[in-house]
Amino acid sequence: MLRFALRRLIVALLVALTVMVLSFMLTRLSGDLAISIAGASATQADVEIIRRAYGLDRPLVVQFLDWIGRAAMGDFGESFFFKARVADLIAERMPITLTLGLTGLAIALIVSIPLGMLAAVRENTWVDRLVQVIAMFGQAMPSFWLGLILMITLGLQLGWLPISGTGSWQHYVMPGIVLAFSAIPALTRLTRSGMIQALGSDYIRTARAKGLSRLSILGKHALRNAAIPVVSIAAVQLGFMLGGSIVIETVFALHGVGFLAWESISKNDFPVVQAVVLVLALIYIALTMAADLLNALLDPRLRSA
Amino acid sequence: MSAPLLDIQGLRVEFGDTAAVRGASFTVSRGETHCVVGESGCGKSVSALAVMNLLARGARRSADRLVFAGQDLLALPERRMAELRGDRMAMIFQEPMTSLNPAYTVGSQMAEVYTRHRGGSRRAALDRAAGLLAKVGITAPGMRLGQFPHQLSGGLRQRVMIAMALMCDPELLIADEPTTALDVTVQAQILRLLAELQRDLGLAILLITHDLGIVARIAQRVSVMYAGEVVESAPTAALFADPSHPYTRGLLACVPVPGKVKREEALGSIPGVVPRIQPGFEGCAFRDRCAHAAPVCAGPVPRQRGEGAHEFLCRLPPGWTATERAA
């Protein structure tokens, strides 16, 4: 177990390093950062001052090593626009994004697992077909548009939920639903195919030959095996959801990390942008590692192979 | 003669436009091993699953008579049928590698059969499971109970399947190709085990196989299936001494027997391939591949009865083989 975890950790560190290089290079794409920071009205002298102030006159490698060294200590530098430490900005906004992501995941799991099971049990009937069409509906729905439609209907016309901002749990319901929509199709299909595979397996035939009740066959023997891939995909989906929260936070004006990123991109605030990219990537890496370990716990074949 | 334990008359199973079993009839008596033998697609496994009511959705089952220990299985609702399965009739399968649930321990899978049918504590069920594991020749049964299927070899898993089938002292054990996936040395061990258990427990075994060698060594009675029908049925010795259906004869000629068939000599073989039979097919299904086929074979085929409960489905009369041997 230890050896396995260690190997995963090393790969994770290498991935993190690569993402760091990429996110660093990303901010250097536009050419001269000093000019973009200084803005269109700045004079040549202003640009030079800024260049020196931010250490942009040094070679790229030095800049990168400097950034990476500080980032490892949790220091992502200072935001140009917010005039605050980037780490503090992210720490302040992260709870909102995490709440949103977990709400979305919870809604997605609550909807998709029963739907997927239902479709599998009724495979190749109109019920199955309907579930698949519903999943495809979710997949085809542009999330930002769905958000706007919900704001008009549930928010404005019916007045059930607040339209934007944070403050109460009600504020997370609509964005949560919208975010869940992005994960429901994949999770439903996965539950369905996992259950169909389990139900068609030899051990389910054995369970039937043993005269077990339908409940025990479905709930105990089939679900346990179908759940194994769902768990790892759920963790990955949470990672994608956090990455995708930028659109939904912007639509609902939720001041989370995604919103922060969007603001920073619009303001050319590159230390914030590269830090957010890195933090989201690290969260994703951590989530996939957690999923691997969880899988090993659920699947005895992985546990002691 | 007392009533047989399992009495199947005119069993039919159809999937869509394929007739998998077409009026198969055979009986299994208490304490007897009855082998159903045939090539893939002949309907032997489907017949076994039909008895257990384990056919896949979409399969249509019907029969003139399907009686187990005096109960009409055709009239039994699935819930009552489930109460019989695993309790009075048990089944083991071909693939021991996939027939056990990978997510649960051997012990928990064995115990649940007992608690489901007989109730009682899990502890008591586990004790019984340990005893049965020992009985099927597994050493250190206590340790095995806590293991997961993937930690066992194929032969051990099949032993676990057998022990699990015996949890509730069934009267009938249906074994569907139980040794096909195993090595020859392990196959011999498993078959010996089945033979022993049958002797000790008075079990009736319905064994499905494609291997005439297994049939010869373990069965008291044999039914040969071809294209969904039982084409020949006889006590084992009688069948091998005087195979009477042309298909049975062809099949036996195909098997290389050490010391019997000369090396450079060709094996006997049956020309052509097994036809796919649709519902409503008339006549003998073997006629296109048969050297003895005649125009009448397209019509209804008579069931010939030879000596000592030796039956076969053919236009040729009982004893026709004697004239062929003379020729």
Added chain:
Amino acid sequence: MSTATTMVRPQETAATPAIEVRNLRRTFRIKGGLLGKDREVVAVDDVSFSVPTGGVLGVVGESGCGKSTLARVILNLLPPTSGEVLVEGRRLSALDRRARARLIQPIFQDPFSSLNPRRRIKDIVAMPLVAQGNIPARQVNDRVAEMLTRVGLSAEQGERFPAQLSGGQRQRVAIARALVLRPRIVICDEPTSALDVSVQAQILNLLAELRRELNLTYLFISHNLAVVEHVASEVAVMYLGRIVERAEADALFRAPRHPYTRALLASVLTPEPGLGVPDVGLGDTLPDPANIPPGCRFHPRCPVAEPRCAVQVPQAVATTDGAAECLLLEGAAQP
């Protein structure tokens, strides 16, 4: 045979075997899973043999004994860890893929996975000819048609896709593909194991006819001893990567020397009623290629093992028509 692919062969002496395998060894590293470190598995352990032209060497053994790995190593589908394979005196590893293809061809077990489902039958059979790169299309077509007829398939079946043929017909296609280049050696890896008995007999008969007609040499790998007894002129018994007994076929079946061979033979169930199920006496410990026992590798299962078998490694002992690796024979077989 007067085709562009027929090559000038080195002077064949009577003593040159069709195929010779020298000290072949193949190991694998397997990942240690969550716990434990990587282990080395010796799948084929110092295997040597030779087969004369026109001979059939049957290789038998249980699953995991390394017989299929042996086939793949001989075909160079897996490079050997050490050792070499010579066909008619020429080292296979020194030949390019085209020359190798002209000498040695495989027939695999599973007629479903051995044919590319997206190609027509005639194209599958033509593939080895096309791969040679210098045979005119006309000639390719002629030879494919000739080969299809020879294995009992019609020209019309040549236009079909594999999914439209039965298992036996597909195996005929595999045979046609293997023989279209007129190779010297054919490695048959369980060629009839996936087939029903009636079809198995057809394929075995076809293989035997073709061997006589084309003067082929077969390496015939199978777990089915009855089949091997029928086709092989010589038999090698493999156990955990080693050939533990090798003998002329009749001798081996009449008087097996190695206890493992005896157990294998005892477990063959011939269709002879009244004999009952034999007791092979092997116990229930199973061979694990990743964990080969010290001394004689068969000793944990051997019904006649002595204490020395657990420590001393047996050497090959010459028997009447071959050799066997068993300590119990070492004392007895002195000249």
Added chain:
Amino acid sequence: MSGAVVMPARRRVAWGKRAGLVIGGVIVGAVLLVAILAPWITPHDPFVQNLDNRLSVPFWMEGAKPGHLLGTDGLGRDYLSRLIYGARISMLIGLLTVVTSGLIGTTLGVLGGFFGGKVDDAVLFAITCRLAIPVVLVALAVVGLLGSSLTLVILVLGLLLWDRFAVVARSTTMQVRNLDYVSAAWAAGLSTPAILLKEILPNIASHLAVVATLEMALAILLEAALSFLGLGVPPPLPSWGLMIAEGKDYMFFSPWVIFIPGVALFILVFGINLLGDGLRDLLGAGDTR
């Protein structure tokens, strides 16, 4: 033996699946046709503003103006014409992105799956890195830094969306590579490129076709999202996402301004997904996600 047992009753719903394929094909075909014929079938110039005729309502509402079937937007531009030109953007983005990402992903996946070992380790590492990068964020950042343009959006999405191609190509190649017909091809003396092109690619193509539809749908949705956030296709180009963004200001009073492009987007993506789903069943490609 057990093959007969697990035979489900497929016949009954076969037409349902085929209907999906046909409906999806018709939707995608129609949108493609409209996109190609855009200059000839639009009733108005999609870029001409008419501030006297702003937010004219579509035909199903009272007060609709003839000549503007779907009304006009906040700048008085004909909505139907903009919608038709928007189809061009969506299809262009979808197709070109899929070509770019398909080439990258398939090449990586096939090489990793075929050669295994170190090559495969490298490919897996690349896939893991790619998955760790938040797509929307990075795409936004790049467009934000380099300035929005259609080419840039296609390039960025193409360079970001190859992961599923690589994953599927890799796993299917691994499966196929271990089949006996590939061994037979080696033994027959076929060269490595010939084996890749003739024996492996044709047998994984159906899986890749299904992935292509999924990725095309995703690319179209992502472009819309980027444009919606103002960092995708630059105005005044009529991207559906941009139309929704522009309509956002009026949505509480004139919901149809966001309703119309949203529905168009939904129908197109739904059609592509139906097509992919139908293809999956038709080609027997199994579950590729």
